Amino acid sequence: MQIIVNGETREFADNLTLSELLGQLEITEGKLAVEINGEIVPRSQHATHTVVNQDVVEIVQAIGGG
């Protein structure tokens, strides 16, 4: 399936949880937030939320800024 992660279209195997997706992207869980199709998926649901074909995923963190 295709997932659009942070603006990049990428191929993944079907039936992935959000936690598995983050794992495949080598992103460590912790100080980040994830939105799928404009809706935040709370950290507590990462392990159970299933991503589906054409999902638009945004993964953000805090960086330096004023």
Next chain:
Amino acid sequence: MSTVEDKPLVVAGKTYDSRLIVGSGKYKDFNENQLALEASGAEMITVAIRRVNLGQNKDEPNLLDVISPEQYTILPNTAGCYTADDAVRTCRMARELLDGHSLVKLEVLGDQKTLYPNVTETLAAAEILVKDGFDVMVYTSDDPLIALRLEEIGYVAVMPLGAPIGSGLGIRNPYNIRMILENAKVPIIVDAGVGTASDASIAMELGCDGVLMNTAIAEAGDPVLMASAMKKAVESGREAFLAGRMPRRLYASASSPIDGTFF
């Protein structure tokens, strides 16, 4: 002994000893940022919310590992947002990222060249964010009527600009800041425009409750030393405000007595 007692800065129910709020942008590295933060004495620091770089080194440190949310109040901003929708979305991401922390700095920009606030979008975002339970510190223009309107909507602090973001031009319209202060029931914090220590003192001498700055420290020749200068400038400006300055006179007024001269 001073007879004037100061009340501390309180934002969204939390008391701060320092009236200086600093940014975390434009530093050479995390270490310089951290040293400047320590030298500034600030207890609140702004951060931006951005996409994680895919394929980045997963061992790369995170800003929040260096600047601990346990030790400092993290103030996520909506920098780079030009619409109310983007700003609200950014605030929600920030709240999730910081485990439900509801304090945010709202800035909805209107134009890339000036980075002036888009006040109509800021007001639109205001209604949504307050209803959604956020404690919002809002970057806005130095228009006293807009400042009052934002306060009425329920923002916890109103932060008028002294001059454009990153310009270092100082407090260009102190009279407007004074008008904003006259009406204010929430903290008024000058956000943007400070270039050097005297600018921070001027903001505080006007009676502002605090000053927020980033570039003035980060782009100084020695950011850590400038952070220390800003700490003192904010403190001395506050003390001068509390002490009450002498009246301005057009002509001289001798400091030594006229009586008792022997010549």
